[in-house]
Amino acid sequence: MLSSEEVKKLASLVKISLTPEESDSLQKDVSSIVGYISKLQELKLADELITDDSAVDLVGLRSDWVIGIPIAEAKNLIKQAPRSEDNLISTKPIFNRAPRGTSG
Amino acid sequence: MSLEHLSIAQARKGLLNKEFSVRELTAYYLAKITRQNKILNAFISVAEEEALKTAALLDQKIATKQSLGELFGIPCGIKDLLLVKGQTATAGSKILADYQAVYDAEVVRRLKASDAVILGKNNCDEFAMGSSNETSAFGPVKNPWNLERVSGGSSGGSAVAVAADQCLFSIGTDTGGSIRQPASFCGVVGFKPTYGRVSRRGIIAMTSSLDQAGPIARTVEDAAEIFRVIAGQDTGDATTVNSPLPDLGDLAKSIRGLKIGLPKEYFNSGADAEAELAVKNAIEIFSKMGAEIKEVSLPRTSYGLAVYYILMPAEVSSNLARYDGLRYAHQAETARDLEEIYKLTRGHGFGREVKRRLLIGAYVLSAGQKDAYFAQAKKAQKLLAQDYANVFKEVDILLSPTTPAPAFKLDEKFNDPLTMYLADIYTVAVNIAGLCALSAPAGLTSSGLPLGLQLIGAPFKEEVILRAAYHYQHARSFPNCPFE
Numbered sequence: 001m002l003s004s005e006e007v008k009k010l011a012s013l014v015k016i017s018l019t020p021e022e023s024d025s026l027q028k029d030v031s032s033i034v035g036y037i038s039k040l041q042e043l044k045l046a047d048e049l050i051t052d053d054s055a056v057d058l059v060g061l062r063s064d065w066v067i068g069i070p071i072a073e074a075k076n077l078i079k080q081a082p083r084s085e086d087n088l089i090s091t092k093p094i095f096n097r098a099p100r101g102t103s104g
Numbered sequence: 105m106s107l108e109h110l111s112i113a114q115a116r117k118g119l120l121n122k123e124f125s126v127r128e129l130t131a132y133y134l135a136k137i138t139r140q141n142k143i144l145n146a147f148i149s150v151a152e153e154e155a156l157k158t159a160a161l162l163d164q165k166i167a168t169k170q171s172l173g174e175l176f177g178i179p180c181g182i183k184d185l186l187l188v189k190g191q192t193a194t195a196g197s198k199i200l201a202d203y204q205a206v207y208d209a210e211v212v213r214r215l216k217a218s219d220a221v222i223l224g225k226n227n228c229d230e231f232a233m234g235s236s237n238e239t240s241a242f243g244p245v246k247n248p249w250n251l252e253r254v255s256g257g258s259s260g261g262s263a264v265a266v267a268a269d270q271c272l273f274s275i276g277t278d279t280g281g282s283i284r285q286p287a288s289f290c291g292v293v294g295f296k297p298t299y300g301r302v303s304r305r306g307i308i309a310m311t312s313s314l315d316q317a318g319p320i321a322r323t324v325e326d327a328a329e330i331f332r333v334i335a336g337q338d339t340g341d342a343t344t345v346n347s348p349l350p351d352l353g354d355l356a357k358s359i360r361g362l363k364i365g366l367p368k369e370y371f372n373s374g375a376d377a378e379a380e381l382a383v384k385n386a387i388e389i390f391s392k393m394g395a396e397i398k399e400v401s402l403p404r405t406s407y408g409l410a411v412y413y414i415l416m417p418a419e420v421s422s423n424l425a426r427y428d429g430l431r432y433a434h435q436a437e438t439a440r441d442l443e444e445i446y447k448l449t450r451g452h453g454f455g456r457e458v459k460r461r462l463l464i465g466a467y468v469l470s471a472g473q474k475d476a477y478f479a480q481a482k483k484a485q486k487l488l489a490q491d492y493a494n495v496f497k498e499v500d501i502l503l504s505p506t507t508p509a510p511a512f513k514l515d516e517k518f519n520d521p522l523t524m525y526l527a528d529i530y531t532v533a534v535n536i537a538g539l540c541a542l543s544a545p546a547g548l549t550s551s552g553l554p555l556g557l558q559l560i561g562a563p564f565k566e567e568v569i570l571r572a573a574y575h576y577q578h579a580r581s582f583p584n585c586p587f588e
Contacts, residue, residue: 002467007463010463010466010467010470011459011463013466013470014421014425014450014462014463014465014466015425015428015443015446015447015450016447016450016451016454016459016462017447017448017450017451017452018451018459022456022459025456026456026459026460026463029460029521030460030463030464030467032521032522033413033460033464033521033522033525034464034467036409036410036413036522036525037410037413037414037464037468037477037481038410039406039407039410040407040410040411040414040477040480040481040484041476041480043404043407043480043484043487045480045483045484045487067339067340069207073206073207076206077206077431080203080204080206080431080432080433081430081431081432082429082430082432082433082434082435083430083435089430089431091430091442091445092439092440092441092442092444092445093440093441093442094441094442
């Protein structure tokens with residue numbers, strides 16, 4: 001069973017806020033799923049030989065490459081952002097957050 | 105001529121013979137969607153004005169004797185995971201509720217170029233994460249065969265729209281069974297091509313190494329025709345392959361001598377008696393047609409689901425990092441700084457299943473667990489693919505039930521994710537091993553629910569499963585969904 005601290009740590013890694021109720025129920029769900037996928041440890045893979053390269057190639061990850069897009073399309077993409085300025089996406093402050101309940 | 109439950113071939117004949125216009129056909133489906141959507145919820149958005157405008161242009165095209173595309177005048181739905189320029193693209197999530205696509209997915213571009221008419225966007229599980237369409241932020245989709253049952257997922261809206269005759273076909277996506285499973289639950293044909301056949305450009309990514317778009321249609325011939333239009337290499341998706349498209353010209357060609365494998369492990373895994381009986385009936389049909397039936401073994405079958413539920417959440421946790429509250433339409437208003445924008449936007453915007461998979465993804469990729477889970481799953485994936493490659497040296501296709509049981513009740517498994525995941529037991533290995541597969545309607549249970557037969561093919565051998573499915577479909581009748 002994952003601890004509630006571990007669930008908080010995972011939530012922090014994937015940048016999601018959780019309510020206490022969500023945290024409790026996800027702790028239970030994730031623990032049960034991790035228990036299930038742990039069955040893969042039974043498979044002694046070190047002893048297995050991979051002999052057929054063609055099968056391996058089919059599931060190998062292949063790389064994507066970047067292609068340019070028209071300026072108008074890029075502008076429309078930026079328009080979808082909640083906040084933008086001078087055709088750039090803008091955000092709230094990145095540093096110097098004041099603790100809640102204080103000013104300045 | 106009645107417009108009810110047409111196939112693409114019948115609709116085309118009616119259009120070319122001027123028995124009805126594209127506008128009339130489009131209006132028929134739009135009216136059905138309007139009438140049924142409050143009950144079935146198969147569409148998240150309907151592009152009525154745009155669809156009627158396209159229909160009018162296509163009618164002009166036929167009137168002025170211009171050349172017509174392969175899917176001329178055929179109205180369709182699109183899973184709301186694919187971008188259609190100018191329409192919302194929600195992925196079934198609150199976080200993208202207001203997001204408007206600024207370009208067409210390659211699949212959509214090809215459909216438009218072939219003169220298809222896009223009616224709107226089909227409901228789906230949030231970011232395609234689900235097997236029941238209950239995780240959609242826009243409400244569950246109901247099964248038209250029994251309104252107390254789920255549609256299946258994640259392409260539930262697509263399967264229901266086709267079954268309930270709201271469109272002639274829909275495009276779904278399949279990462280672990282999301283085309284085949286809802287098709288099976290709704291009594292329609294669901295076809296997942298081999299990974300790399302169909303471009304993923306403009307499809308909102310869930311698991312990039314497994315996601316693949318494909319058709320949900322009323323007949324095998326329709327599915328083959330749509331596949332011909334959407335398949336092919338795309339420079340906008342480097343994972344599409346430059347492999348020649350199979351010859352689909354003669355699906356009626358005899359299947360005498362076709363070697364069909366029955367994986368013994370698939371028949372000892374707790375499927376319902378009626379689901380197994382449907383496969384046994386199919387075996388009889390294929391035997392009578394001269395196919396050779398042979399038992400085969402896929403010894404690592406029982407590990408497929410565990411491999412899937414490691415690799416998929418690992419990629420999910422990476423792919424969904426882009427929904428940061430900065431680039432897309434939704435941002436938490438109360439956030440005071442960047443860190444809070446991330447956490448609050450994602451906390452409010454994502455549903456429980458998405459959060460569950462994000463946490464699992466982070467867990468299996470974390471420093472202490474990566475080798476035990478992710479690295480182990482990648483190795484196991486190769487071995488599973490190798491098992492299939494060995495079996496396809498002996499046989500041409502494999503048969504199995506698509507799902508262990510027919511559509512389950514709404515809410516029955518919603519709070520028990522592990523039981524829900526087990527419903528994917530026959531479908532996930534196909535994606536993991538890079539194969540193609542099709543679910544064909546295989547009869548109704550004693551309580552009137554559809555069952556599906558899964559035909560699995562070797563990589564890039566789509567024509568073999570389509571031909572076998574064509575013969576199976578024509579050897580037995582399957583009723584239209586009675587929902588009005």
